[in-house]
Amino acid sequence: MKLWKMNGAGNAFAIFDARSTAFTPTVEQIRKIAADLKADQVIAMERDATKDVFMRIWNSDGSEVSACGNATRCVGLLMLDETGKDRVTIQTEADMLRASRAEGGLITVDMGSPQMGWEDIPLSEKMDVRGVDLKIGPIDAPILSRPAVVSMGNPHAVFFVKDVDAYDIPAIGPLVEWHPLFPEGTNVGFAQVIDRETIRLRVWERAAGLTKACGTGACAALVCAARAGLTGRKARMILDGGDLFIDWRETDDHVYMTGPVELEFEAEI
Numbered sequence: 514m515k516l517w518k519m520n521g522a523g524n525a526f527a528i529f530d531a532r533s534t535a536f537t538p539t540v541e542q543i544r545k546i547a548a549d550l551k552a553d554q555v556i557a558m559e560r561d562a563t564k565d566v567f568m569r570i571w572n573s574d575g576s577e578v579s580a581c582g583n584a585t586r587c588v589g590l591l592m593l594d595e596t597g598k599d600r601v602t603i604q605t606e607a608d609m610l611r612a613s614r615a616e617g618g619l620i621t622v623d624m625g626s627p628q629m630g631w632e633d634i635p636l637s638e639k640m641d642v643r644g645v646d647l648k649i650g651p652i653d654a655p656i657l658s659r660p661a662v663v664s665m666g667n668p669h670a671v672f673f674v675k676d677v678d679a680y681d682i683p684a685i686g687p688l689v690e691w692h693p694l695f696p697e698g699t700n701v702g703f704a705q706v707i708d709r710e711t712i713r714l715r716v717w718e719r720a721a722g723l724t725k726a727c728g729t730g731a732c733a734a735l736v737c738a739a740r741a742g743l744t745g746r747k748a749r750m751i752l753d754g755g756d757l758f759i760d761w762r763e764t765d766d767h768v769y770m771t772g773p774v775e776l777e778f779e780a781e782i
């Protein structure tokens with residue numbers, strides 16, 4: 514079975530080609546693979562009846578999830594190279610996504626439409642998704658409260674702050690990640706709006722911790738910022754591991770993410 518170690522803006526993945534060999538790892542095996550290969554997520558490429566590939570996603574804690582933007586760009590590059598097509602289709606548990614090449618060797622993925630109903634996030638009770646009340650009072654000092662929430666096929670809570678480096682994210686992230694308002698947990702973004710086209714972002718990922726970049730997190734932060742009138746519908750997202758370019762198009766309400774992909778190594782195992 515082919516194994517690729519890749520990253521998207523530093524968000525690291527172990528990607529297994531499970532299209533001709535069954536890959537049904539236990540939680541412990543996922544945790545070991547992620548630890549040994551220093552991967553934030555473990556990915557399996559599987560056959561799909563109608564799409565170019567099915568992408569299965571596990572977080573480094575072994576939990577299976579339904580969306581991973583940066584991994585979609587990595588699998589997209591592999592499939593674009595393999596098929597020679599201009600655009601490939603990638604099915605996940607959440608959605609059917611499309612990947613294509615962009616200038617400068619970057620890869621663009623159509624991440625579909627953001628979901629904004631409180632039941633779509635999901636939340637455990639009806640609340641205003643533009644700013645939910647965590648009911649645990651302000652968190653830490655400087656004070657954090659009322660994150661905006663949205664789903665990109667996975668849940669995201671986004672705090673808009675003046676300085677992302679002023680927060681102890683490993684201490685605060687878990688408080689929100691498994692807060693009872695989020696019955697399936699949530700990814701936690703800390704977004705600093707630099708100007709109407711630029712956001713500095715750090716993300717405490719659900720079941721993976723602080724990563725160098727989070728693709729769905731970048732999409733979520735842009736959607737929440739645009740919805741709040743803090744930015745336009747396009748922005749450069751500056752993450753610890755690199756930049757992602759997000760474009761939430763009015764034409765189809767889809768969110769397009771463009772960014773780098775790096776192949777670190779490949780092996781037959």
Ligand SMILES: N[C@H](CCC[C@H](N)C(=O)O)C(=O)O
Binds near residue numbers: 524667700718
């Ligand atoms: N931790 C996320 C999955 C990976 C998301 C991130 N790596 C991305 O690029 O979107 C979750 O549990 O929903």
